[in-house]
Amino acid sequence: MFFKKKKNVNEETAPQHTEKCGGDSCGCQQADGFDQVIKKPLDRRSALKGLTAGLLAGTGFLNSSCSVTAGDTDKELASLKWDEYFKGNYQLMTAEEKKATVARLEKMYALNNGGKINISDKGAAKDVLYGYAFNISKCQGYMDCVNACVEENNQDRDSQMQYIRIHEFKKGQMNFEMADDNFYHEVPAAGHFYMGTQCFHCENPPCVDVCPVKATWKEKDGIVVIDYDWCIGCRYCQAACPYDGRRFNWSTPHVPENELNKDQHYLGNRPRKKGVMEKCTFCIQRSRSGENPACVEACPTGARIFGNLLDPNSTIRWVIENKKVFRLKEDLGTEPKFWYFMD
Amino acid sequence: MKVALSMISDGFKEATKGTTAYHIWMSVLTLLMLFGAYSYYQQIVHGLSATGMTDRVSWGLYISNFTFLVGVAAAAVMLVLPTYILKDVDFSQAVLIGEGLAVSALIMCLAFVTVDMGGPARLWHIIPGIGSLNWPNSMLAWDVLVLNGYLFINLSIPFYLLYHHYQGKKPNKSVYLPGVLISVFWAVGIHLVTAFLYAGLPARPFWNSALLGPRFLASAFAAGPALIILTLAVIRKFMNYTIPDKTIDKIAMVVTVAAQVNLIMLGSELFKEFYSITHHSSSALYMFFGVGSKNALVPWIWTSIGLNLLATIALTFNRFRKNHMILYASCALLFIAIWIDKGMGLIIPGFIPGPWGDIVEYFPTWVEVGVTLGIWALGAFVFSILVKIAVPIEMGTLRYKK
Amino acid sequence: MDKIKNSSSYRHSLFISRHSRAGGNPLEWSTVFGQVTAYAGITGFIGFVLLLTTSCSGPSHNDHSPLVQIEKHSNSNIEYSVSSDPFTYGIEKVAVTNSEKDTLFFIPNRVNHLVSFPCNNCHTQALGNMVSDDPSGKKAHWNIKLNHATDEALTCLTCHSSNDVEYLRLNNEKEIHFNQSQKVCAQCHSTQSNDWVGGAHGKIIGGWAPPRVSNTCVNCHDPHSPAFETRWPSRLNTVKIQELDPK
Numbered sequence A: 001m002f003f004k005k006k007k008n009v010n011e012e013t014a015p016q017h018t019e020k021c022g023g024d025s026c027g028c029q030q031a032d033g034f035d036q037v038i039k040k041p042l043d044r045r046s047a048l049k050g051l052t053a054g055l056l057a058g059t060g061f062l063n064s065s066c067s068v069t070a071g072d073t074d075k076e077l078a079s080l081k082w083d084e085y086f087k088g089n090y091q092l093m094t095a096e097e098k099k100a101t102v103a104r105l106e107k108m109y110a111l112n113n114g115g116k117i118n119i120s121d122k123g124a125a126k127d128v129l130y131g132y133a134f135n136i137s138k139c140q141g142y143m144d145c146v147n148a149c150v151e152e153n154n155q156d157r158d159s160q161m162q163y164i165r166i167h168e169f170k171k172g173q174m175n176f177e178m179a180d181d182n183f184y185h186e187v188p189a190a191g192h193f194y195m196g197t198q199c200f201h202c203e204n205p206p207c208v209d210v211c212p213v214k215a216t217w218k219e220k221d222g223i224v225v226i227d228y229d230w231c232i233g234c235r236y237c238q239a240a241c242p243y244d245g246r247r248f249n250w251s252t253p254h255v256p257e258n259e260l261n262k263d264q265h266y267l268g269n270r271p272r273k274k275g276v277m278e279k280c281t282f283c284i285q286r287s288r289s290g291e292n293p294a295c296v297e298a299c300p301t302g303a304r305i306f307g308n309l310l311d312p313n314s315t316i317r318w319v320i321e322n323k324k325v326f327r328l329k330e331d332l333g334t335e336p337k338f339w340y341f342m343d
Numbered sequence B: 001m002k003v004a005l006s007m008i009s010d011g012f013k014e015a016t017k018g019t020t021a022y023h024i025w026m027s028v029l030t031l032l033m034l035f036g037a038y039s040y041y042q043q044i045v046h047g048l049s050a051t052g053m054t055d056r057v058s059w060g061l062y063i064s065n066f067t068f069l070v071g072v073a074a075a076a077v078m079l080v081l082p083t084y085i086l087k088d089v090d091f092s093q094a095v096l097i098g099e100g101l102a103v104s105a106l107i108m109c110l111a112f113v114t115v116d117m118g119g120p121a122r123l124w125h126i127i128p129g130i131g132s133l134n135w136p137n138s139m140l141a142w143d144v145l146v147l148n149g150y151l152f153i154n155l156s157i158p159f160y161l162l163y164h165h166y167q168g169k170k171p172n173k174s175v176y177l178p179g180v181l182i183s184v185f186w187a188v189g190i191h192l193v194t195a196f197l198y199a200g201l202p203a204r205p206f207w208n209s210a211l212l213g214p215r216f217l218a219s220a221f222a223a224g225p226a227l228i229i230l231t232l233a234v235i236r237k238f239m240n241y242t243i244p245d246k247t248i249d250k251i252a253m254v255v256t257v258a259a260q261v262n263l264i265m266l267g268s269e270l271f272k273e274f275y276s277i278t279h280h281s282s283s284a285l286y287m288f289f290g291v292g293s294k295n296a297l298v299p300w301i302w303t304s305i306g307l308n309l310l311a312t313i314a315l316t317f318n319r320f321r322k323n324h325m326i327l328y329a330s331c332a333l334l335f336i337a338i339w340i341d342k343g344m345g346l347i348i349p350g351f352i353p354g355p356w357g358d359i360v361e362y363f364p365t366w367v368e369v370g371v372t373l374g375i376w377a378l379g380a381f382v383f384s385i386l387v388k389i390a391v392p393i394e395m396g397t398l399r400y401k402k
Numbered sequence C: 001m002d003k004i005k006n007s008s009s010y011r012h013s014l015f016i017s018r019h020s021r022a023g024g025n026p027l028e029w030s031t032v033f034g035q036v037t038a039y040a041g042i043t044g045f046i047g048f049v050l051l052l053t054t055s056c057s058g059p060s061h062n063d064h065s066p067l068v069q070i071e072k073h074s075n076s077n078i079e080y081s082v083s084s085d086p087f088t089y090g091i092e093k094v095a096v097t098n099s100e101k102d103t104l105f106f107i108p109n110r111v112n113h114l115v116s117f118p119c120n121n122c123h124t125q126a127l128g129n130m131v132s133d134d135p136s137g138k139k140a141h142w143n144i145k146l147n148h149a150t151d152e153a154l155t156c157l158t159c160h161s162s163n164d165v166e167y168l169r170l171n172n173e174k175e176i177h178f179n180q181s182q183k184v185c186a187q188c189h190s191t192q193s194n195d196w197v198g199g200a201h202g203k204i205i206g207g208w209a210p211p212r213v214s215n216t217c218v219n220c221h222d223p224h225s226p227a228f229e230t231r232w233p234s235r236l237n238t239v240k241i242q243e244l245d246p247k
Helices: A002-020 A033-038 A041-057 A072-085 A095-113 A144-152 A206-210 A236-240 A294-298 A315-322 B002-016 B020-046 B061-074 B077-085 B089-116 B120-126 B139-166 B173-199 B212-238 B245-275 B279-289 B298-316 B318-322 B324-350 B366-395 C002-006 C010-020 C026-055 C066-073 C182-186 C190-198 C238-244
Strands: A118-120 A130-135 A165-170 A192-197 A216-218 A224-226 A246-248 A263-265 A277-279 A304-308 A338-341 C093-097 C103-108 C167-169 C175-177
Touching: A072 A095, A095 A118, A130 A315, A144 A294, A206 A216, A206 A236, A224 A277, A236 A246, A294 A304, A304 A315, A315 A338, A315 C190, B002 B139, B002 B366, B020 B366, B061 B089, B061 B139, B061 B173, B061 B212, B061 B324, B061 B366, B077 B089, B077 B173, B089 B120, B089 B139, B089 B212, B089 B366, B139 B173, B139 B366, B173 B212, B173 B324, B212 B245, B212 B324, B212 B366, B245 B279, B245 B298, B245 B318, B245 B324, B279 B298, B279 B324, B298 B318, B298 B324, B318 B324, C182 C190
Parallel strands: A118 A263, A130 A338
Antiparallel strands: A130 A304, A165 A192, A216 A224, A246 A277, C093 C103, C167 C175
16 A cells, blocks of 8 residues: 555656656756756656655655545645645746746645635846835824734734734833733823834844745845745744744644635745744735735825835835934844834 | 674664563653654644744743753763773773763754654755755754764764674774764764854844853753763663773762853853843843743742752762762752753743743643653663663673674 | 974874874874864864854844945836836826926825815805804804814814815915815924925825825825824734634
C-alpha cells in the first residue's frame, strides 16, 4: 500500500515534467521554483519528491491522492498541492514561475470552493517608496480602520486577528505601558488621545534579518512582505519585531466564503494557512495599483496619510517636511517608514 | 564494513537485554514517548493553538527547553577538555558518557525546535542548496549549522573510539585529537550562538544584554556537569563500571566554579535591573514581583534563585561537596534551578511585557507538557542506549568476534 | 622543541615538527595541537564576530534611513503607471487652485450632493430679506442648529450671501460658489487650511497615486456643527472581543 501511494504520486507528476522539459536538451527554464535553487532539476528533484513522498505519507499530506476511489478533481488537487509544496521562494522566482504558482493557487481555490479569486503578482513600481503618516491629534479611536483592515485582508475571524492596534492614552504622558488598547466605551473619551500602531515597514527591518529561510523581505517599494508558502513558522521575526507588527496563525484561519475578499495579491491578502506568519502589507493588493490602503480609506478623520516618499509633490512628503514628526523607538535604528505628527 | 555491521547488531543485542530495572526504565520512557507523540499529533491537527503560546508570548516551553539543552550539550566539553588536553586521566571514563549526553541533548534540541515550528513539513526550506538558508544574517541559521555540526562531531568521535575499542585496537590519536579540539571550541560556539539568538534582538531589552552569552556558558557549565555527576552516580550504582571518586570530585569542582560565576553574573544582572529602575526593567519587575494580579512567574523565579543559592553554597564548602549524598542533592537542585532559570526566568519574561507594554501571561497546556515530556523521554532513551552499548565496549566485555 | 616554539613562524614550526618528529611522544603532540587549535579557535571567533557585525545590518544604520532614500532617489517627474482615477471614478471633480490659478488638486463636486439645490427651487427672496428676529416666525431650515463657534461670532449671514441664496460669501462680501466652500472656512481656519492644502489635514480619497483628490472641509465637517461626535468604536480590540464572547 505504501509503495502504491508513492507510485501514484509520481505518475501524476510525471507528465508535467515532460511538458516543462520539452525539446531542447532539457533546459527546464520554466520549471517551478524548486528548480531555481536546485539548479540540476529533473533527476534530483524527482528523486527528492519520491523520497519525500514516503516521509510525508504519514502526515496525511497525500490523503486525497492515495485513495483508490479518489475522483479526478481530487487527483488534480493533489497534484497541484504537490507542485505547490515543492515550489521555491517567491523572492527568487522568475516571472514565469510566479505566474505558474498564481495559476495553481487560483485553480486550487476554484476546485476547493468553486469560486474564482484573482491573485495578483504585480511587482514594485519604479521610483516608489511607500511611507505612512499618522496624525495623533485627529485619531478618535473609532476603530473603523481595524474593521476595514480585517475585511480587506481576509484575517482569521475565529481568533479575531487584527493588524492594527489603537492605543488610548491619558493626556499628560505618552507611555505605552499606561495606555489602554482594550477600551470599551464611547470614543473619543474625554481627556484621552489615540494612537494607532501596525507594521511600520522599517527600512532596516529586524524581522527580515532574523528569518532563517528568507521567507520575509523588503520589496523595492519598501513594503516588508512574507511568502506565506515559504515561512516555516519559527516566529523568530515575531520576537525580533519591536513594534508588535507581526501575527501568527496559531490555527487554520477561517474567513466565511461570503466575506472573502477575492481581489488578492500573492504577498498580500490571499488566504493564509495554519502555522505561518502574516502582517500588514500596506494593502499591497491595493497600494500597488495606486489605491490607498483600506485603513486610510476607512479613517473618517483623515488621521492616516499614505503616499510615495520619493515624490516631492506627495502629501506624505509635505507632512514630513512641514510638520513636526516623530517615529516610535527610533533609538533601535529600525528606521520605520511610519511617522506620527500633531496638528 | 563487516565490523561496523557486527558492531551495530551487537549493540542492538546489548541494548535490548538487561535487568528488569533496565526494562522497566525503558518501557516507562517508551510510554512517555508515545504520550509525547500523541500530544504532538494533537498539536499537528489543531495547530500551535493547542499550546499556551500566543502572539504576545510567542515562544514558550519548547524554546526554553531547547535553550537549556544546548547548554547541556555544550557542557560535554568540560569533560573533554581535561581528558584530552590537560591529560587528566580521571575524566576518561566520563568523556564517553559526556559525549553521549551531548548527543542526546542535541537530539532533544533539534526535536524541540522542530515541534516549535508552525510548518514542520516545510522545514526543508532551511536546507542549504535546495532551500534558502539566511546565512550569515540570521542567528537561527547559524544555530542550525553549529548544532548539526556539533552533533556530527559528537557522533563521530565516540564512534571512532568505540569502533577501535570494539576491535580491541588502540585508536589513533592524530585522527581523533583534532576532532576533540575542534569540538571544544565548537561547544563554546553553540552556546554563544544560541545566546546571540536572543541577545541580538533590541526589540526585547530583557535579552539584549552583553552578559547573556557569558551567563549562558556559566550556567551551562554548571547544569551540564551536574547532570553528568548524577548520571555517573546512577551508572556506578546500576552498572558494573568503576568510576573513581576522584573523577566525580573533579567534575564537582567544575560545577562549583561555574555555579559561583553564574551567581556573580546573576547578581550583576539584578543590580543593573533594580538599582535604577528604567523602562527596560519591566520584564524583571514582572518576573520577580509581578504586576498587579499578574504574577505567574514569581514563584518560579524565587524557587530557582533559592535552589541556586542553596546548591552553590553547599558546593562551595569542601566538607559538603565531598559528601556524595549532599553533592548529588546539590547537583539535582542546581540542575532544576538552572532549568527554571532558562525557561521561566529567561525566554518567557523576554516577551512580557510586550512591545507596547501589555502584560499577557503564559501557561503551557497539557499538549505542550506532553510533547516536552516525550522529548525528554526520547533523550533519556537515546542516552540509555548509548551508555548501555558504550560501557561494555569500554570495559572490554563487548568485543568483535571474528 | 622550545627553540622551535620561540621562533616567529609558528605555523612553520608545526610543519617541521610534524615531519621531523613523526612518531614522537603523543603527549607533546597534543600540546602542539592544543596551542594551534587555541590559536585557530581565537582567530575563528574573531572572524565570526567580524562576519556578524559586517553582515547583519551593516555598520551604519544611516544608509537605511528613509530620509537618505528620499535624498538620493527623490524625483519630481515620476512617470506613474498607476493612477487614482479608477478609484475616484464617478466622483465629479472640481479643481482647487492657488492664487496663480494653477490646479493643486481636486475636490468632489459639492452641489451635486446638496439635498436641495439650487436654493431658488424654494426661496425666491434674497437671504437678507428673509432674516427675522421674530422667535415665533417660520423657519425654512428648522433642523439646522448652528453649533459652530459662538452665537456672537457666527450667524447664517456670516457664510451665506445675503444677496443671492445660491452663493456663500467671504468677509470682503465677495460671493463664493458652493463648490469653493473651503475658501469660506479658510478665512478663520488658516492653519487647518494650510495643512489641508499640503496634505496633513483632511482625507485623500481614492488612491495615493496622482491625481490627488481630497475631501473638502464640508465633506467631513458639517459646517453648521463641525465637531466630530463621540460614538462606539466600530470594532473592538481582539482581546476585548474574546473577553466579551469567549468561544
